[in-house]
Amino acid sequence: MNVDLSNDFKTKYKKLMGDRADSLFAAIETKSRNSFRINPLKPNYKNVAVDLSEPIPYSNVGYFGDIDGKSIDHLAGYLYSQEPSAMYVAEVLDPVGKVLDLCAAPGSKSTYIATEMDNQGLLVTNEINNKRSRVLSSNIERMGIQNAIVTNNSPKDFENKFEGYFDRILVDAPCSGEGMFRKDPESVKYWSLDYVEQCANRQRHILDSAFKLLKPGGILVYSTCTFSPEENEENIDYFLNQYPEMQMAEIKKYAGMEDGIPSWGNDNQELKKALRMFPDRFDGEGHFICKMVKAGEVTKSHEKNISNGIGKDEVNLVEKFSKANLNTLSQNNWFKVSDFLYQAASLDNRFKSIHVLRNGLKLGEFKKNRFEPDIAWILAIEPNVLKSIFELNDDQFETYMHGESIILKTDSNIGNKWLGLSYQGKLFSWGRYSNNQIKNVYPKGLRR
Numbered sequence: 001m002n003v004d005l006s007n008d009f010k011t012k013y014k015k016l017m018g019d020r021a022d023s024l025f026a027a028i029e030t031k032s033r034n035s036f037r038i039n040p041l042k043p044n045y046k047n048v049a050v051d052l053s054e055p056i057p058y059s060n061v062g063y064f065g066d067i068d069g070k071s072i073d074h075l076a077g078y079l080y081s082q083e084p085s086a087m088y089v090a091e092v093l094d095p096v097g098k099v100l101d102l103c104a105a106p107g108s109k110s111t112y113i114a115t116e117m118d119n120q121g122l123l124v125t126n127e128i129n130n131k132r133s134r135v136l137s138s139n140i141e142r143m144g145i146q147n148a149i150v151t152n153n154s155p156k157d158f159e160n161k162f163e164g165y166f167d168r169i170l171v172d173a174p175c176s177g178e179g180m181f182r183k184d185p186e187s188v189k190y191w192s193l194d195y196v197e198q199c200a201n202r203q204r205h206i207l208d209s210a211f212k213l214l215k216p217g218g219i220l221v222y223s224t225c226t227f228s229p230e231e232n233e234e235n236i237d238y239f240l241n242q243y244p245e246m247q248m249a250e251i252k253k254y255a256g257m258e259d260g261i262p263s264w265g266n267d268n269q270e271l272k273k274a275l276r277m278f279p280d281r282f283d284g285e286g287h288f289i290c291k292m293v294k295a296g297e298v299t300k301s302h303e304k305n306i307s308n309g310i311g312k313d314e315v316n317l318v319e320k321f322s323k324a325n326l327n328t329l330s331q332n333n334w335f336k337v338s339d340f341l342y343q344a345a346s347l348d349n350r351f352k353s354i355h356v357l358r359n360g361l362k363l364g365e366f367k368k369n370r371f372e373p374d375i376a377w378i379l380a381i382e383p384n385v386l387k388s389i390f391e392l393n394d395d396q397f398e399t400y401m402h403g404e405s406i407i408l409k410t411d412s413n414i415g416n417k418w419l420g421l422s423y424q425g426k427l428f429s430w431g432r433y434s435n436n437q438i439k440n441v442y443p444k445g446l447r448r
């Protein structure tokens with residue numbers, strides 16, 4: 001591999017690391033190893049057509065190896081591709097209660113956090129960039145996550161209504177990306193000494209917001225995929241001085257993980273508690289992780305609920321749908337946004353003040369005199385909730401993925417209108433049965 005490291009980069013790290021810099025530069029020239037996660041939110045989640053013989057030692061759900069982004073395992077949300085170092089962040093966060101991922105797209109860490117939360121508590125997963133927030137939202141959907149609110153805001157937007165609200169906050173900061181040069185050699189082009197400074201400055205603003213949003217007693221995890229002291233130890237030293245309530249917490253370190261470097265952060269010895277992963281000693285990309293606790297007593301916060309906006313006629317339509325197609329129907333936290341019905345992750349009125357893309361699980365849409373279920377619901381549903389599941393064969397699966405309907409033999413004994421469609425035992429879509437055909441309702445954007 002040829003990663004075109006600039007002279008400024010090399011000179012800087014030679015000065016900072018001495019001889020070790022050469023081993024870092026050499027590691028940046030080697031090929032990185034791929035890895036992926038399985039998804040315990042799915043039924044029978046270890047039933048995947050990939051090699052699970054090399055588990056990642058510090059992850060409950062991570063494995064070294066390759067996955068196919070077009071496979072049913074991937075599109076039904078059983079697998080998620082993530083590089084090994086990044087996986088450890090969710091483990092360090094230990095997410096419980098109300099969790100905020102402030103810089104979340106495309107959702108690698110958020111989807112991991114959600115599997116740790118097992119649909120308990122609340123995960124607010126935020127991305128400032130609109131286009132990227134939509135990718136985040138679709139990954140939350142694919143993985144069958146029910147307790148997440150996807151938002152598209154700047155961290156500052158939360159400050160008005162969410163002060164001291166969150167038990168856990170992750171700031172996986174936008175950074176100069178030096179740790180990803182090996183995986184993405186093109187990114188070297190954007191690097192400069194000035195760019196590092198700009199990133200460091202932006203990160204301080206994000207951390208300022210995170211401090212305000214964190215509950216006393218809460219935990220803040222800060223991570224980057226870059227080596228630079230300015231964006232890591234220096235920023236954390238600044239932050240600890242700025243906010244004396246914040247204290248560093250220990251992180252368990254596995255083979256190849258190293259301490260933070262106090263001399264890169266004004267000799268603040270507390271920085272040893274942070275964690276560094278350098279690719280010459282660790283089997284993953286470059287990463288920095290730091291865990292901090294906010295001192296103080298938890299005060300009770302009062303929640304005022306949004307009214308759910310659902311009329312009796314609409315409840316009747318969903319009940320009619322359920323009677324024909326489901327064995328059970330939970331009416332927990334139902335919530336309507338325009339014509340869409342959600343099972344809300346939170347009905348807290350505060351969420352009216354920010355730009356919410358998705359609140360919990362999208363169940364479906366009210367159309368003229370009927371209710372139509374949404375793909376998000378089938379990706380999160382327990383199979384025993386469905387009256388009928390139709391398992392597609394290889395040809396039928398390809399046909400369906402192309403957006404075509406499936407013609408069945410006339411003696412097909414299907415009495416219900418909405419079916420769960422599965423392939424290789426994994427539910428991935430609804431299908432609408434009528435006149436010996438399963439009509440294609442797979443979202444156009446997901447067809448191929």
Ligand SMILES: C[S@@+](CC[C@H](N)C(=O)[O-])C[C@H]1O[C@@H](n2cnc3c(N)ncnc32)[C@H](O)[C@@H]1O
Pocket residue numbers: 086102103104105106107108109110127128129132154155172173174175202206
């Ligand atoms: C390192 S990436 C996040 C990766 C993500 N956590 C994951 O694991 O998939 C940083 C994100 O921060 C967003 N970002 C950029 N500027 C920001 C700002 N000023 N405040 C908050 N987020 C910002 C970027 O759009 C980007 O999606």
